[in-house]
Amino acid sequence: MTHDEVFTLPAPLSLESGAVLPQVRVAYRTVGTLRPDGANVVWVCHALTANADVLSWWPGLFGPGCHFDPADWFIVCANVLGSCYGSTGPLTPVAAGAAPLYQEFPLVTVRDMVVAHEQLRHHLGLHRIHTLIGGSLGGQQALEWAVQRPAVFEHLVVLATNAQHSPWGVAFNEAQRLAIFADPTYHAATPQGGQAGLQAARAVALLSYRSYAAYGLSQAETDDAKLTDYRASSYQRYQGAKLGARFDAYSYVVLSRAMDSHHLGRGRGGVPAALSQIRARVLVIGISSDVLFPPEEQLLLVRHIPGAHYAEMASDYGHDGFLIETAPITHLLERFYVQSFA
Numbered sequence: 494m495t496h497d498e499v500f501t502l503p504a505p506l507s508l509e510s511g512a513v514l515p516q517v518r519v520a521y522r523t524v525g526t527l528r529p530d531g532a533n534v535v536w537v538c539h540a541l542t543a544n545a546d547v548l549s550w551w552p553g554l555f556g557p558g559c560h561f562d563p564a565d566w567f568i569v570c571a572n573v574l575g576s577c578y579g580s581t582g583p584l585t586p587v588a589a590g591a592a593p594l595y596q597e598f599p600l601v602t603v604r605d606m607v608v609a610h611e612q613l614r615h616h617l618g619l620h621r622i623h624t625l626i627g628g629s630l631g632g633q634q635a636l637e638w639a640v641q642r643p644a645v646f647e648h649l650v651v652l653a654t655n656a657q658h659s660p661w662g663v664a665f666n667e668a669q670r671l672a673i674f675a676d677p678t679y680h681a682a683t684p685q686g687g688q689a690g691l692q693a694a695r696a697v698a699l700l701s702y703r704s705y706a707a708y709g710l711s712q713a714e715t716d717d718a719k720l721t722d723y724r725a726s727s728y729q730r731y732q733g734a735k736l737g738a739r740f741d742a743y744s745y746v747v748l749s750r751a752m753d754s755h756h757l758g759r760g761r762g763g764v765p766a767a768l769s770q771i772r773a774r775v776l777v778i779g780i781s782s783d784v785l786f787p788p789e790e791q792l793l794l795v796r797h798i799p800g801a802h803y804a805e806m807a808s809d810y811g812h813d814g815f816l817i818e819t820a821p822i823t824h825l826l827e828r829f830y831v832q833s834f835a
């Protein structure tokens with residue numbers, strides 16, 4: 494029922510930047526069984542540091558007994574180009590026998606990621622996708638894909654995402670990249686290069702993923718006499734180390750730049766014109782406390798996507814609420830599918 498595979502694109506991939514990747518591999522996982530009529534496909538686009546194993550990083554939404562239960566759905570998730578979970582990225586060769594490119598890996602855009610996954614969709618023979626879903630960078634890909642191929646997707650569910658990455662979002666990403674570039678080991682181009690910088694970058698990023706309230710709830714001090722060694726400090730260090738143990742600095746730079754590049758309106762006459770091309774039935778979910786992708790960005794999507802539904806979740810978790818608040822998301826999905834068939 495679970496199938497892991499690597500698909501090699503049949504031809505070199507020309508990137509939006511003009512660079513060419515001679516050989517691109519896309520690691521993907523499918524879970525569940527495809528119905529003979531092909532009507533039960535849910536394709537998941539993952540966010541910044543996740544991977545093709547959606548049941549591990551989106552528990553509560555994907556898995557036995559969840560809304561997207563593999564007993565009912567054929568679940569597809571592919572690791573994005575530039576990442577470090579099996580698809581071609583800075584630490585893997587881009588041609589047979591070639592050395593990894595590390596910090597010389599070319600600029601990848603969200604459009605490039607989608608072009609690679611569109612080729613995978615063809616390879617898998619999936620002519621209709623019942624639901625395309627993603628949050629954050631995953632939502633950016635899902636929107637881009639729905640604009641590129643409006644006829645393929647019946648339903649589109651995007652969470653905590655936007656039509657164009659904001660100056661605020663770019664600035665957060667640049668602050669994180671500065672932490673990585675300040676680490677001299679990054680420039681040495683080894684698999685472990687930039688680890689200290691990556692850990693600092695994750696600690697910076699967390700401030701944009703959570704909220705004042707979330708830190709207050711989980712990291713409040715009980716010892717009034719304390720002058721140092723605060724819980725919030727050790728939490729930041731722990732989270733940095735946790736990402737460092739499973740990710741690399743070079744992929745992090747590539748993926749954060751891809752996020753910066755996201756602009757549905759580029760070359761398409763602007764964002765409203767691009768969004769108006771979407772034909773899927775759309776649910777847009779915002780999170781009240783999301784400071785990185787604030788609800789006004791999702792409201793802009795809803796204004797320009799024909800017939801789109803909007804729901805806002807109240808949450809203390811900020812942007813990461815899209816990964817954590819799976820009970821209210823399940824409720825919103827159930828309501829959306831009922832509305833879709835009404």
Ligand SMILES: CC(=O)SCCNC(=O)CCNC(=O)[C@H](O)C(C)(C)COP(=O)(O)OP(=O)(O)OC[C@H]1O[C@@H](n2cnc3c(N)ncnc32)[C@H](O)[C@@H]1OP(=O)(O)O
Pocket residue numbers: 542543544549550711712724725727728729731732739813816817
């Ligand atoms: C193997 C893989 O690649 S799996 C990929 C996993 N991640 C992804 O795919 C990306 C998406 N997921 C995420 O971004 C996150 O996992 C989230 C948002 C879903 C949840 O974040 P988490 O870090 O798990 O939760 P939270 O912020 O509550 O932190 C809990 C962790 O911090 C630790 N912690 C909490 N307070 C402190 C503190 N004061 N000091 C030190 N550690 C602390 C907890 O012990 C816990 O540790 P654990 O993760 O080892 O169990």
Ligand SMILES: N[C@@H](CCO)C(=O)O
Pocket residue numbers: 540541542543628629630702812813
């Ligand atoms: N916490 C998410 C990033 C925010 O979208 C991740 O690590 O992928």
